[in-house]
Amino acid sequence: MKYKLLKRKFHSDLWIAIFAVTFGLHAVQNIHHSDSSFYRPKSPSKCVYCYKEDYILMCHIVAQATARTATAVRMLANTSGMSHAKCRSEFYARTNNTVRRFPVPLGKVNWEVPYPEYKPTHYTSEHVLKSPPWADKEDLASAGYNWNDMDNGVNRRSYLGQYKLDDEGHPLNPIGRTGVQGRGCLGRWGPNHAADPIVTKWKRDSQGHQVLGPDDLPILQCVLILRGDCNEWALPGGMVDPGENVSKTLQREFLEEAMDSCSEEEISKIKHFFESEGAEIYKGYVDDPRNTDNSWMETYAMNFHDHDGSVFEKIQLQFGDDAVGVKWKDLTKDLKLYASHSEFIDILLDLHINSKYL
Numbered sequence: 001m002k003y004k005l006l007k008r009k010f011h012s013d014l015w016i017a018i019f020a021v022t023f024g025l026h027a028v029q030n031i032h033h034s035d036s037s038f039y040r041p042k043s044p045s046k047c048v049y050c051y052k053e054d055y056i057l058m059c060h061i062v063a064q065a066t067a068r069t070a071t072a073v074r075m076l077a078n079t080s081g082m083s084h085a086k087c088r089s090e091f092y093a094r095t096n097n098t099v100r101r102f103p104v105p106l107g108k109v110n111w112e113v114p115y116p117e118y119k120p121t122h123y124t125s126e127h128v129l130k131s132p133p134w135a136d137k138e139d140l141a142s143a144g145y146n147w148n149d150m151d152n153g154v155n156r157r158s159y160l161g162q163y164k165l166d167d168e169g170h171p172l173n174p175i176g177r178t179g180v181q182g183r184g185c186l187g188r189w190g191p192n193h194a195a196d197p198i199v200t201k202w203k204r205d206s207q208g209h210q211v212l213g214p215d216d217l218p219i220l221q222c223v224l225i226l227r228g229d230c231n232e233w234a235l236p237g238g239m240v241d242p243g244e245n246v247s248k249t250l251q252r253e254f255l256e257e258a259m260d261s262c263s264e265e266e267i268s269k270i271k272h273f274f275e276s277e278g279a280e281i282y283k284g285y286v287d288d289p290r291n292t293d294n295s296w297m298e299t300y301a302m303n304f305h306d307h308d309g310s311v312f313e314k315i316q317l318q319f320g321d322d323a324v325g326v327k328w329k330d331l332t333k334d335l336k337l338y339a340s341h342s343e344f345i346d347i348l349l350d351l352h353i354n355s356k357y358l
Helices: 002-028 052-078 246-258 264-274 341-354
Strands: 038-041 121-124 180-184 190-202 220-227 279-285 295-306 323-330
Touching: 180 295, 190 246, 190 341, 220 246, 220 341, 246 264, 246 295, 246 323, 264 295, 279 341, 295 341
Parallel strands: 121 180, 190 295
Antiparallel strands: 190 220, 220 323, 279 295
16 A cells, blocks of 8 residues: 555656656746846747746756656655665664674565564664653553654654554554664654755855866765764754754754854854755655664755855854764765765755756
8 A cells, every 4th residue: 555655656746747847948948048137038039038036946946846756766666675775784783783683685575575484683772771851662552652643742653654553563664674673773663753954065166166077067065974873974964853843953953963163153144044945855764774673764854055155155064963074075976875865965966966957
């Protein structure tokens, strides 16, 4: 049923994207830049005048449609286990290779596929079992959690729709088996919601001109942090607190992990930047090495683009919180990042480079 719903969503997003791209490109192909404040048609016989803001908006719609299609494709791929690899690695994350996952071949990921030999390793970290404020109770019988809904400020809904429970009342990973049951080092049973702010700009030289790559396309840069727990480069981001609006999480996590030591003036400038309209890049399941059969990561990734470089021109990045490094990184399709972050970068490049809307 979940596959059919996602397939239907994919087809819907695909037709929306085709319509937007076709209509948008047909409208903009007759327009070129002039020295005036608006765009004029290439052909004098075409009485089409378009202000720059409208032109950029139109191109933005086309780019959004491209990204939306890419997201739909990835969500559809999730149903077959294509983005379910890092959470099936030999050892569970953050255990110094002491907790081994039960092997799950790609063909046995789906819960609907019989796997009578399946005996997942049970693991919940000692830290989680101590019930810190951000973690659920271990005993579900007395907890009375409201699955697939908001529960006292905690979002227990999945972006993928309704998830099932096993015979003991534990949520089941909507993508499939991982080789580990329990919560691992995640706090919540079921979905653990995060938010990933993707801050970008065009690479520029000392005179402020865009730097072009070997393919004569502008080079897109993104703020990345070095995670202290696994020594991998990743997007800034973190967990959504109970009752917290995801937009606040995006802003808070970026300031904590990438702007640890900055002035009040700089903080104000960054907050204003995040209050501008961003572009949704991804919303869904994450192939995270911390995932288990009963607990998994989902995220909302949003792009905030510093188009002319004015926001971060004189602001120095400084890592903080659980990050041990931060930098502006040139983005390429082969960039290897933590969890599913490389997939987000692919969507981002489609949005900015392939569409050339900025």
